[in-house]
Amino acid sequence: MTSDVGSQLRKGVVEFCILGLLEAEPTYGWKLSEQLVDREMIASIGTLYPILGRLRAQGLVSLSEQDSESGRPRKYYSLSSKGMQQLQQFRDQWHPFTATVSELISSKNPSKGEIE
Numbered sequence: 001m002t003s004d005v006g007s008q009l010r011k012g013v014v015e016f017c018i019l020g021l022l023e024a025e026p027t028y029g030w031k032l033s034e035q036l037v038d039r040e041m042i043a044s045i046g047t048l049y050p051i052l053g054r055l056r057a058q059g060l061v062s063l064s065e066q067d068s069e070s071g072r073p074r075k076y077y078s079l080s081s082k083g084m085q086q087l088q089q090f091r092d093q094w095h096p097f098t099a100t101v102s103e104l105i106s107s108k109n110p111s112k113g114e115i116e
Contacts, residue, residue, distance in 0.1 A: 014051065016087060016090045017036065017039075018032065018048075018051060018061075019090075021035055021036075023079050023087060026064075028074045028076050029049065029075065033048045052077060059083075060079070060083035061077050061080060062080050063078075
């Protein structure tokens with residue numbers, strides 16, 4: 001078992017966190033990475049682009065270019081309808097899953113008996 005539990009947990013959910021952010025609004029990579037880095041879901045922007053590439057390859061995210069103030073077009077990522085379906089499936093399973101895990105790891109888990 002790995003000693004960095006937080007890292008393993010983040011790896012399991014970061015793609016769905018990205019889909020959730022993109023549901024709120026289409027956004028460009030740098031802004032998306034800032035939101036994820038600030039919440040310690042990814043280490044750096046370099047972590048984000050391979051994930052976005054996988055999400056695009058799976059048809060969960062789409063990419064478009066929009067003019068920016070700098071003159072160069074900015075790439076915006078948005079949630080596809082398939083991505084919305086995946087996000088909803090994750091949401092449907094997330095709450096029951098986390099409730100079960102919380103119950104199982106609780107110090108008051110009935111199957112373990114009360115801790116003295």
